[in-house]
Amino acid sequence: MSVPPQPATASDGTTIPAWYASQRSVPLDPSLYAPAPDELAFYKGQTRITDEDELKAHVLKVQRDAYEVWPYPCIRRLAFTKLKISRFPVYEEVLKLGRERQGAILLDLGCCFGNDARKAVADGFPASQILASDLRSDFWALGHTLFKSTPETCPVRFVQGDIFSDAFFNPHLAHPHSMEAISACVDSASLSPLAKCASIIHASAFFHLFNEPAQLALARRLNVLLSNEPGSLIFGSHRGVRDGVPGERDGRESFAHSPTTWRAMWEDATRGDASVQVEAWLSDFETRPMSAEDVKSVSVDENGVPLHPGSWLVWVVRRA
Template identity: 30%
Template sequence: MTSPTSPPKLDKYSKENPWYYKDLTSHLAHDSRKLLEEYSHIPPEDIDAHVYKMRNVLWTHAPYPCIGEFKFLTLNLPKHPKYTHLLSLLQPSPAALGPYLLDLGCCVAQELRSLAHAGIPSTNLFGSDLNPSYLTTSYQLFNDASTFHGTLVPANIFSPTLFDSAFKGWEKKFKVVHAGLFLHLFNREQQVDVCERIVKLLREEVGSLFLGEMVGCAGGGERGPKASKFWGKGEERRQFLHDEDSFAKLWEHVAEVTGTKGKWKVESRFKERANGEGDGNGGSKGCAFFTGEGIGWITFSAERVE
């Protein structure tokens, strides 16, 4: 029951939610703007109007905070400590097909467009997301329906038939799997499930790499709303956020259940957000969804060494 003093409950589609930013000005980073200019060939003076228009389309499809906050254009991968290594890993060899990269929970697949712009053949780039409309709208957002030849596949990562349907033929296919702002959506048990699938997707060879970035928290633990209006269908869960130690423990658990113990080198960097500071993922002043003590940003990687 709402008391006379408590604020009214907002529908997830409400544009009054604090993560539906009204003004783009400080939320579109220079590199995202440049991608829209140079890769999508959108005239500089049209970019703001284009982004507002596309944000509204995406918001009506699925109103995630990353849409409201304009983070669907944020490029985190180029700032990842492993980015230069990643580019070298993805160089095509004349002798074989690939190497392939999969971006899990890719939303509008902005990271794939950025990789294509950096010279990686788009045929080697794969993306998957729960919301098919994010994937289909992405061609309009990036103006590349005739030039982007990557593969974008709608799928629920938890589907029990994943490898017989959407991901059929994808076992051991990928040299790299990237997950940006993805694992932190889930509780720890679900994260283990997701990571088991990631291990299944990666090539069983030295150098295969899982990497990503997400909101973290000092000490590692559950954060965010419990009875979330986001998850829908009455689903309740608390999201598990990591720091370096908790991420290492998560991967230890994953290695154990996948029979790959001792075969990974795990690295991560957690940085706590100082009061009022941006959340460290470029161009954005803070993250309106997660607030409070110890919240920060973590980049991570697990590389196959055996």
């Protein structure tokens, strides 16, 4: 008789749920390291490691260390080697906001190593206007290892905390808009000073970590963080399902939305605010740039469930 998976303890003393803990015993697969030419060029430039074998060994070492912190599937798949943020259709819009809107702030939520934030900086978004945040500061520290940087040499600022905790972000507190909101967040070790100040919020491979009620609560909190200025946006991607397919996910106590249920959730989260526009579609974001046309080519099994490497729900929430 097989023994059901058991919870484990993470390095920070928190409990790793049984499904995630069971993944630790599965050997990592180095063949999944397959950066595209532009991704390889980015990592060579950021790490200053030009030898490709040396770079691969360096990346895989960081992957192993990160997998011990918390065995997320995205770390197993080396998703951090993909230039994910730049594959989104709204990416040029993001860079334009950074260029043209005075003091535009980009919040990279669930930032892990900070690879997406660093990519935005490399493409011209002002580093002083980016704030990265994650539940686990160990991942941010490993980002410094990965990119051979230090807190002093990395221009992107970081704040650690739990977005669901009122001690870290209290959506009920009113904060005056400030051009120094990022500094205030760092100084207070919270996101509360960022309320209504974030022009852009990026949150990928994040919502699908939670169950359906928690995702609604998260959407409500992000809506409070987002600036009311027209053109402000929240975007990202996570595991998705076709309309009509149940959204429960393989024992992880998490939920996969379809485009229709995702739009309905945001209508609830914003209380039907007509100024909020939501776009959502299914796509395989890791193999090609994403577009709404991708929904027509999603591969599913006999039950209509997207196949591995799977279909991802790609979405944009925008203030009109």
